[in-house]
Amino acid sequence: MEMTLKVDRVVDAQSKLGEGVLWDARRQVVWFVDIKRHLLWHFDPVSGSNAAAQAPGQIGWAIPAEGGKLLCGLQDGLHLFDPATQSFEFLTKVPGEPAGNRLNDACTDPWGRVWFGSMDDSEAQGSGRFYVFDAGEIRPAGPSGIAITNGPAVNAQGDRIYFTDTTSQKIMVADLTSEGVGAARLFADTGALFPGAYPDGPVVDAEDHVWSGLYLGGRVARFSPDGELVASVPIPARDVTKMAFGGADMSTAYVTSALKNLEAADMEHYPLAGGLYAFDAPVKGFAQARAKLG
Template identity: 75%
Template structure:
């Protein structure tokens, strides 16, 4: 049975940015800020927990994620491919398209591994067709890697040692795991059937902590759940927001959890029930995360 950590974790609202589909929370250890996006409003945000300052850049298309890369740039996944973003000049530049991606698809979530590769997924923008799949970006080369035939992909997430990678099938309500190494990824198997545990909620963005446990946001579930390395749910944290999308672990000691949320499926009368919907949230994690590798662009 999962331990409810809500009282000790002290969930709180950091900034209300009115996200329609907040996603992609990522702790930039070098800059000591959180990057996150609002996919549907084409916005790339950053937040500095030390000062509370925040700023937003307008992306040219729907933006699913932004990851710190070489030379001070960010690598971003937009609807029509990969872009770089230069924070100093607030400029997006298209780097490349994803070969074979249907025009009705978009990119959704991503992570780095210890070798500086980027693992990311695509999905049907209308959330109906099972046209999404996973890819790896490896120093300028993109190739399919991991499960395919998925309507809404989320993750991936990689362990600190780089020996495991987790793929989420959101509409299928399951998280998969596969062995990972410098040479590539192995065959994925079921890690957790979240539909059996949370039948009315959907697993969204995952992240791995320093104890090799997996945290996942639960869309329609008002919480994040923590899974043991064996796939058992062991803890939960609840929020005053219904649609929890993505979490990362950061801060000076990597024990602050930053959490993105969404509002796009809320009815007008539901906002009072979920006052923190659309905000960047935080809680005090009982376990630390770890620094994510920067993207190797070439």
């Protein structure tokens, strides 16, 4: 079940809270964020170059959008990022979001809709919920009353969407169509499998299996379409947040991690923590659709 693969740290990002990793198929680069340091990173795996842009607040995710810019989720709402000018432009607030909340994770579906979650920035109150950004409008869609949301993640066919309730150690699944989303049901109770760890960002591979980072778990875990744990890959970080597939053939796994809760003694065990990691995945992923802005 546990796979011993060669995992390399490809960016020494020293992320307090690395998240939102994804592959930009058009630019052939990896994007990821450091939420607490307000940074949007990019990494070119061919040249090895990397750099970070300063966001105007806590940034949870950045997704390539039509027109060449990136749609980003920040604490105060949605922004557009222009890679050419390294500048952010405010787009819209998320209606009804409490002032103490922030946006945390996101994905697109095959129709270019953007699914994202909010959460209590103090990670205590069940004030978070999921939304969809569709045709320029934001509306609630999916579970609510969650302290720490992660995901969503949509499969390649676009008929399933996964929502993570990190605090409750549960991954949920719902049916998805071009018309909308169905009721969420339990997919995997990760607390029964990894009692001391918490499911973080999910992603779906080309074989319809779900991968999840495990915060406090030091690994990513792979689940079959029926929610059975089938594999895990140790990562040289304790607090593993999210995985994405990338590379020219979509067979490289990229993984983010966090430093914010590590003490000096923890760093002795995880000296590479806070980085962006890569390994040759045993299965391929698929490229996400670009976000439609209207």
